[in-house]
Amino acid sequence: MSYATEHIAESLKAARERKGLSQRALSAKAGVPQSHISKIESGAVDLRLSSLVELARVLDLELTLVPRKKLPAVRAIIRGDDDGHRDVQSARKATNLLQRLDDQIAALPSETLSEIAVQELQRRARELMHFKLSADDLVHLQEASAAMQEFLSDPRNLEAVEQAQSQLRMLRNALAHGAGASAPSLPRPAYRLDGDDHG
Amino acid sequence: MSYATEHIAESLKAARERKGLSQRALSAKAGVPQSHISKIESGAVDLRLSSLVELARVLDLELTLVPRKKLPAVRAIIRGDDDGHRDVQSARKATNLLQRLDDQIAALPSETLSEIAVQELQRRARELMHFKLSADDLVHLQEASAAMQEFLSDPRNLEAVEQAQSQLRMLRNALAHGAGASAPSLPRPAYRLDGDDHG
DNA sequence: GCGAGTGATATGTTTATGCATATCATAAAC
DNA sequence: GTTTATGATATGCATAAACATATCACTCGC
Known part of the structure; x- marks a missing residue:
């Protein structure tokens, strides 16, 4: 078995x-x-x-075939501590950072980067919006945003973009493994591990 | 079968x-x-x-048991990917609106509403962050935000809160059915709504 | 014609299923 | 303490159905 x-x-x-x-x-x-x-x-x-x-x-469950690529996002939702109010602060910050990152990406000069590369960045950034990000995850976002800013002020600095992308990818991979990136996963609340009952 | x-x-x-x-x-x-x-x-x-x-x-698929409650969000993720790029503008606005809504909810005076009611609102608002929202969906969010603002300026106006919650619920339900909220993929009456003829 | 590709059909074997019953735990009654 | 009752999970066995092996029919380029 x-x-x-x-x-x-x-x-x-x-x-x-x-x-x-x-x-x-x-x-x-x-x-x-x-x-x-x-x-x-x-x-x-x-x-x-x-x-x-x-x-x-x-049991109020539905059997679903999920593409591997989207498993992390789906798992994040399923796990979804609906009451994320334990760490609202960092969740808020994460949202803001991701928003800022999205802005930066949108502002990228089209001459220096291919359309595809931009979309890829955008996709990564938005993908992260599906996750519950802990305080420890924020540093990666900040790094990414900083690198992006660096590139914006000096469009020849392609290394900065790669740096940013690397940060996002790292974060995503860590989250894909079910835990917070640099942080050990939060001690799970004893109440209610998985969402279900009542509609 | x-x-x-x-x-x-x-x-x-x-x-x-x-x-x-x-x-x-x-x-x-x-x-x-x-x-x-x-x-x-x-x-x-x-x-x-x-x-x-x-x-x-x-086939690069993973069999997953998804709680019914979270099916819409999961479906949105599985289905929604590439087409997200085409409507960046409204996606941005949606994010902003949801962010604002979240702020407003956080600022709710605890004397007037029960803790549970607040959490319910918060949950609904955040749930919507998982969806790809189209331009047509935005009006609902704006309505909700406006109603919430009304309540914030006059905490006796409980009706406003219900109004806001109603908007969010409506949006969610529409999305849960796989279509954009007011978008025309919903079952539409075959007859004409208004008397501007010609075919 | 031939050969290599596709998906659909037979036939025998293995195994999940469904019913009846057994075991186990806990508590109540004697 | 033993027995009886109740509610839970496990086990044995007959059978229907999934599975494995081999074969079929069909469509292509050659």
């Missing part, structure tokens, strides 16, 4: 328990026998898609 | 063709027999999770 399938099974079990349902209760709602749910959760079977979809539906 | 499972099968086929792979080529990479791929794509079988995961992996 591969990693991915085990992970799915675990997610189902976690979701069920989060909803406070017994295997039997879930069974009744989903039309899947309790015995089968037991086997599924223990990883004893390679369940069929229909079973998986039924269980997911009852 | 349910809708959801068929949809998955279609996605697999689409992804395979997008990558320019034949069923045999995919078979070789994924270790799933071509004959089986044929049946899967035609919806003739209720495939097992392991098969699905293997195929997805080769």
Whole structure:
């Protein structure tokens, strides 16, 4: 049984328990026998898609095929501590920085950089808007913004652009690995690990 | 065979063709027999999770359980990418408006509104940051921001808050249905709205 | 014609599924 | 302390369905 399938099974079990349902209760709602749910959760079977979809539906989950490239953004949303108010301050700053970066990119002189390169930068910057950025992530953004500014004041300094792009890429990769960039991931709140219940 | 499972099968086929792979080529990479791929794509079988995961992996897709609540945001990310470049202007404005809205919410007097209500507002505003907002969506944000401002200057005017919240909710729901809010891809009446004739 | 490419069909084997039942835990009653 | 009851998860077994292997039919360039 591969990693991915085990992970799915675990997610189902976690979701069920989060909803406070017994295997039997879930069974009744989903039309899947309790015995089968037991086997599924223990990883004893390679369940069929229909079973998986039924269980997911009852648990308010939807099975989705996500392109690898977009996994980090999607994960960030799913994890989405909806109440980011624990670190509103840095989140605000991050937004501002990203905004500024976007401005700088928009202001790039078209003679020095190819259209494609500009779009690439833009894409990276905007991609980061999907993430919850911690205070520690901000330095990368500041570096990037500073480098960009440097380039704007001296358009011959192509190295500065690469510097900026490098910072953004670094940040993205770090976030893609599920943790804050230079920071160890925040101690997760004990309440509510994953968004679900009630509409 | 349910809708959801068929949809998955279609996605697999689409992804395979997008990558320019034949069923045999995919078979070789994924270790799933071509004959089986044929049946899967035609919806003739209720495939097992392991098969699905293997195929997805080769096609650079990852099977993910997404909480219903977050589906719209996730869908927006999966779908929305390249076309974001074309409407930079309104995207910028949207970001600004959302930022302003977030500020306004943060500035709400805690005496008049419950903590929960404030968090709800904040959550809604931030949720919208995950979407690609078109020019037509902006009016809703402007309405919301205006209403919020009204409340800030007159904290007795609770109606204004509801107005703001209503605007945000409306926008979200429209986006959740996959279309721009007031954009014309929503089910439109076939009849004409106004008496300017000619065809 | 041939050969190499595509996706669809048979046939046998493996296995998930579904039903019935067993085990385990905890608590109530004797 | 033992028994009984209740609610949970696990296990055995028959069967239907997914899966594997091989083959088919079809379309192309040659």
